[in-house]
Amino acid sequence: DAKTTQPPSMDCAEGRAANLPCNHSTISGNEYVYWYRQIHSQGPQYIIHGLKNNETNEMASLIITEDRKSSTLILPHATLRDTAVYYCIVRVAGGGSQGNLIFGKGTKLSVKP
């Protein structure tokens, strides 16, 4: 079972920031927070990951609370092509089944013109 909780759906206006929340209250100290997205009928796409500190790359920013029990993925300027299901996943950095990506239901983000 997924160890994260996300809202099932969200809307965002095109050009505005999209803030996608994720709760992972049972996260362990050695678990990373990963974000992937799946655009309709395509394979999942990696977005970003982090352990403790906030992270930013060309796609998004990841804000992790100090207690690490929740995080927010920020798409700074959402476009119509960002419409997708976004998955928040916690995962250890180790081998074997503990390192699996366990996908939950995710958040379906709809970016509207």
Add this chain to the structure above:
Amino acid sequence: DTAVSQTPKYLVTQMGNDKSIKCEQNLGHDTMYWYKQDSKKFLKIMFSYNNKELIINETVPNRFSPKSPDKAHLNLHINSLELGDSAVYFCASSSQAGGPSEQYFGPGTRLTVT
């Protein structure tokens, strides 16, 4: 250049048949995976291979068998296909088994069993 490719993209077959789905990655990764996405859109890992060794084998029927001829390929063989096997199958790869590195996914193979 396609990083992770799968063939075929679509596969329609009858119950009882045996079929294979091929996956190739040109990223130089040492770990490859197979995932199944069912009609309810849940993505579940099936297998992973690291340097030709099966390191994760989730509770999938033994009708499913991954075969890796080399580090760049992980094929999925399915025997005696059943209606419930209809799904989209995704291949993925990463640079380190279980490490913090991200996984790259292929475009998927939509399998329909009639």
